[in-house]
Amino acid sequence: MTATRILATSVGLLCLACAVSAEGLPEKYKTAGKVVVANQPNYPPMEYVDPATNTLMGVDIDLGLALAKHLGVTVEWADIGFEQMVSSLETGRVDLIHSGMSDLPKRRETMDFVDYMKSGAQFYTVTARAGEFASIADFCGKTVGMSRRTSFPDEAKKWSDATCVANGKPELIVVGTEGSADARTQLKQGRLDGAVQGSETLPYLLTLEPDTYAVIGEPFTAVYQGIGFAKDATDLRDAYAAALSALIASGEYKTIFEKYGLGGTMLDAVRINGEPLN
Incomplete structure (x- = not known):
């Protein structure tokens, strides 16, 4: 109820x-x-x-x-x-x-x-791994979590097809989570390489958990x-x-x-x- x-x-x-x-x-x-x-x-x-x-x-x-x-x-x-x-x-x-x-x-x-x-949909990861991602294209082949109830999984798949698969790189592995909080938990546990969230929420998230996450590149949707x-x-x-x-x-x-x-x-x-x- x-x-x-x-x-x-x-x-x-x-x-x-x-x-x-x-x-x-x-x-x-x-x-x-x-x-x-x-x-x-x-x-x-x-x-x-x-x-x-x-x-x-x-x-x-x-x-x-x-x-x-x-x-x-x-x-x-x-x-x-x-x-x-x-x-x-x-x-x-x-x-x-x-x-x-x-x-x-x-x-x-x-x-x-x-x-x-x-x-826009935005990639991010934990601060300790930020150096692995010089650009968002470095997420090709990586495991990335995002809320399954949003449009992000479909948008990430389209991005992967155009950016990764079309250029001979391994596709993005999309993990649908129970929400953005679940994605962050799995990211901190090391079960995910990165996560996707709305660009409007990330500045607030960074203030709540300083030095925990790093935003990578620009949003890949508008x-x-x-x-x-x-x-x-x-x-x-x-x-x-x-x-x-x-x-x-x-x-x-x-x-x-x-x-x-x-x-x-x-x-x-x-x-x-x-x-x-x-």
């Missing part, structure tokens, strides 16, 4: 700014006064539970609250396993997904995305991360896109990303399914 975390925000519904902001929001959400958002807080600094206060923190949390406040509603966070998020959206259990999800073409078959940041909506929820999607545009224009978006040291991942403008708004 999954738990639901409800985090209410004080919203001045009678203020003119909030009334104007809420105009594009479908009536059902205005009446409910909230949106139910799928999120699994195990991906710092995007979403995590602060051990000192047991409260939700992260870029997605701060941004999700700011967007909802702009739209005049509160957020009910639904803690749902990543692999169940899409089905929860399709069945109406949640209204949207905001949980470090990559906007991938295959996901657009069943969802629409409001893109809010850029990301993707957007997006807020996911059901295909028939275009009004809600467009309301969120407009709210995000407003936060970018006001500077609040920048403040949130810089708070977590992710200024380099920001977008200049909102995109829907990878395409800029007209």
Whole structure:
């Protein structure tokens, strides 16, 4: 059974700014006064539970609250396993997904995305072995772990085919792990030569465990991360896109990303399914 975390925000519904902001929001959400958002807080600094206060923190949390406040509603966070998020959206259990999800073409078959940041898959290893990898091509033939619930295994296989196999080198040995924490544990145990994680999370990881890991090269993919909506929820999607545009224009978006040291991942403008708004 999954738990639901409800985090209410004080919203001045009678203020003119909030009334104007809420105009594009479908009536059902205005009446409910909230949106139910799928999120699994195990991906710092995007979403995590602060051990000192047991409260939700992260870029997605701060941004999700700011967007909802702009739209005049509160957020009910639904803690749902990543692999169940899409089905929860399709069945109406949640209204949207905001949980470090990559906007991938295959996901657009069943969802629409409001893109809010850029990301990429990044190789890293333990500091003691960093000297073995002058470039990411040195991972050819090595055993590398990554969360099996993400798009990383497929992306790593494509990278291996193009970089390793096509150049006569042994293919990358991809190990699907139970999550990024599991990959790090196996890496430190010496069961893996390296690991792959989202480039947006590694700076935070390095501050948590200094002198433990070394990032190798540049990300080998370039993707957007997006807020996911059901295909028939275009009004809600467009309301969120407009709210995000407003936060970018006001500077609040920048403040949130810089708070977590992710200024380099920001977008200049909102995109829907990878395409800029007209």
